[in-house]
Structures are given as structure tokens and as C-alpha cells.
Amino acid sequence: MTKKYELYRTGQAPLPAQTWSWNMYGAGIENIGRDGQPEAFPIPEPGDNQLLVRVDSVGMCFSDVKLIKQGGS
Numbered sequence: 049m050t051k052k053y054e055l056y057r058t059g060q061a062p063l064p065a066q067t068w069s070w071n072m073y074g075a076g077i078e079n080i081g082r083d084g085q086p087e088a089f090p091i092p093e094p095g096d097n098q099l100l101v102r103v104d105s106v107g108m109c110f111s112d113v114k115l116i117k118q119g120g121s
Contacts, residue, residue: 059102064091065091066089066090066091067088068086068087068088069088072116075116076116076119
């Protein structure tokens with residue numbers, strides 16, 4: 049096991065300055081991201097009553113896939 053992986057696995061890896069997001073701005077695949085690309089966002093510093101959570105994977109539900117493929121109607 050590499051040191052980099054071990055730091056990641058144990059939650060001790062340094063935080064990156066930014067994260068990536070595929071936001072939806074309307075129905076259809078042409079409305080995902082900005083100009084068809086993911087968007088970079090700075091990782092915020094959590095406040096006193098907040099948590100910063102690492103997301104290792106995500107999924108899409110069928111209604112999201114339908115919205116992307118067929119639009120909102």
C-alpha cells in the first residue's frame with residue numbers, strides 16, 4: 049500500500065483547494081456543466097456548527113437520467 053493511498057484511506061490526506069461539480073442548468077444533456085465541462089469550486093472552510101464531508105462516489109437515480117435524456121416534460 050502506498051503512503052498516498054494510506055493517507056487517503058485514513059482521512060489524513062491534505063485537502064485540495066477545489067472540488068469539481070457537474071451542475072444541471074435545465075433539462076437535457078446540453079445543460080449539464082458550463083459549456084459541457086465540470087465546474088471547479090473552492091472547498092469552503094466549515095463553520096463552528098458544520099462538517100466537511102468527503103464524497104468518494106455518487107450515483108444517479110432514474111429520474112435524473114430521464115431528465116438528462118428526455119427533458120422535463
